[in-house]
Amino acid sequence: xxxxxxxxxxxxxxxxxxxxxxxxxxxxxxxxxxxxxxxxxxxxxxxxxxxxxxxxxxxxxxxxxxxxxxxxxxxxxxxxxxxxxxxxxxxxxxxxxxxxxxxxxxxxxxxxxxxxxxxxxxxxxxxxx
Amino acid sequence: xxxxxxxxxxxxxxxxxxxxxxxxxxxxxxxxxxxxxxxxxxxxxxxxxxxxxxxxxxxxxxxxxxxxxxxxxxxxxxxxxxxxxxxxxxxxxxxxxxxxxxxxxxxxxxxxxxxxxxxxxxxxxxxxxxxxxx
Numbered sequence: 656x657x658x659x660x661x662x663x664x665x666x667x668x669x670x671x672x673x674x675x676x677x678x679x680x681x682x683x684x685x686x687x688x689x690x691x692x693x694x695x696x697x698x699x700x701x702x703x704x705x706x707x708x709x710x711x712x713x714x715x716x717x718x719x720x721x722x723x724x725x726x727x728x729x730x731x732x733x734x735x736x737x738x739x740x741x742x743x744x745x746x747x748x749x750x751x752x753x754x755x756x757x758x759x760x761x762x763x764x765x766x767x768x769x770x771x772x773x774x775x776x777x778x779x780x781x782x783x784x
Numbered sequence: 785x786x787x788x789x790x791x792x793x794x795x796x797x798x799x800x801x802x803x804x805x806x807x808x809x810x811x812x813x814x815x816x817x818x819x820x821x822x823x824x825x826x827x828x829x830x831x832x833x834x835x836x837x838x839x840x841x842x843x844x845x846x847x848x849x850x851x852x853x854x855x856x857x858x859x860x861x862x863x864x865x866x867x868x869x870x871x872x873x874x875x876x877x878x879x880x881x882x883x884x885x886x887x888x889x890x891x892x893x894x895x896x897x898x899x900x901x902x903x904x905x906x907x908x909x910x911x912x913x914x915x916x917x918x
Contacts, residue, residue, distance in 0.1 A: 658903060702871070705913045730791020757794045762801040764811065764852050769793065777793075784815055 663710035666774035672711040732779035741782040813838040866901040
């Protein structure tokens with residue numbers, strides 16, 4: 656049966672991204688396989704270590720850079736991750752120096768905040784209400 | 785600190801939700817039924833209990849819940865229980881205990897629902913998760 660095993664965020668520098676996604680956001684490194692000058696580098700949630708992997712994908716395709724930049728300029732998140740308490744994560748990450756383009760805000764059935772992943776993307780944190 | 789000027793995205797979020805057709809009290813009412821599920825999922829929960837927690841009629845409650853969350857209260861409760869089961873299985877609890885701890889009264893039913901939701905039987909999920917951690 657078909658299933659989703661990975662999704663991705665494009666990043667400018669894979670090592671820098673791994674540092675941010677593990678040490679700041681709290682993901683765990685799952686796979687690191689050399690592929691040419693890049694690597695197949697994935698992280699997982701500590702709670703779903705056998706679940707969907709997040710691929711930190713090298714941004715090496717020029718037209719895609721234009722798209723990524725346009726999203727960033729509009730403040731549109733590349734993707735969204737779930738957290739138990741968005742206010743607590745906002746406080747924790749702000750204290751670590753992470754910048755947010757949008758502070759926690761209720762939007763219907765969720766509370767969301769948007770942070771800068773320092774790798775070219777905005778990322779949304781979502782708490783279901 | 786967030787930027788002082790709102791991004792296009794934040795402005796759109798405000799436009800879509802602050803002036804939306806759903807009244808704030810409806811969100812609050814449905815959230816109360818979700819809180820009820822979170823508290824009582826280990827026990828048997830009837831639709832009437834949830835509608836009562838939301839201060840709505842059964843019909844109005846199901847319709848409102850589905851409009852807000854995109855799925856029925858029954859499916860939401862099932863997913864909540866399976867999500868709790870995954871955590872308990874990962875912690876190494878016996879499958880039979882997990883089954884009863886999350887509100888199922890029959891092991892075959894629990895196993896069948898778990899497989900439908902995750903693609904694995906509870907036992908295979910435990911083995912797969914354990915091998916991943918190792």
